[in-house]
Amino acid sequence: MVDVPRLESILREAGELAMAHWPGAGAEPQVWEKSRNNPVCSGDLAVDAFLKRELGALLPEAGWLSEETLDIPEHRSGELVWVVDPIDGTRDFIRGRRGWAVSVALVQAGRPVLAMLNAPAWQEFWQAGQGQGAFVNCERLATSAKSELSGSRMPCVSLPPEDEGFIRIEQPNSIALRMAMVAAGRADLLATLRWGYEWDIAAAALIASEAGAAVSDVLGQELAFNKADPRAFGLMVCPPALHQAAVAHYAERASRLI
Secondary structure: OOOHHHHHHHHHHHHHHHHHHOHHHOOOOOEEEEEOOEEEEHHHHHHHHHHHHHHHHHOOOOEEEEOOOOOOHHHHOOOEEEEEEEEEOHHHHHOOOOOOEEEEEEEEOOEEEEEEEEEOOOOEEEEEEOOOEEEEOOEEOOOOOOOOOOOOEEEOOOOOHHHOOOEEEOOOOOHHHHHHHHHOOOOOOEEEEEEEEHHHHHHHHHHHHHOOOEEEOOOOOOOOOOOOOOEEEEEEEEOHHHHHHHHHHHHHHHHHHO
């Protein structure tokens, strides 16, 4: 269906293009706000245009869903669609920090079947195929064997009192990379209590699930992609043995916020 080596080459070229706009490498991208507290930069748009052109040529029959170039649902009505975040973690990107990645997933019938994350500032390339496992720099990934919620490592800026039993670890701005950390066993739990978008999580959802992690919304429901409304409330990624307890832990807060 897809020339996977060519797709990998496209993602690596996209990472090089992003690096050419990254302040951490000495660039000075243009930065503005799409809406209040929602930054975007010239790097986002350059990578987005490159990916739209190259992925469109790679698989012309696939639709397109990207953070930076939204398409109308009718253009995504087929079985296949690319779900793309050209730079996930724009805040880290524009500040010269390393916690960002280029994220691409191919979604078929509402489920990711092929996924790649290029995190060039981390020098890491993540990929997964449905039923084929997940890898970073060609090493197979496996989520942690943690079975007790207490003491779970969570990438976050701070922990509220309700989560004082968890262990805070460094958080990249990219939620895709936080999900990948769980996939790699570098973290045990990722939970969000806010609205998010499909393009932020589609690729990392497949990478995490192929590494053995449980991936759902924060209420424990299965995720779906290429919906008419690309939003979803809350995200939960953790080893399967933690999933039920983690959903219960967040249930009251999630219900209050929805």
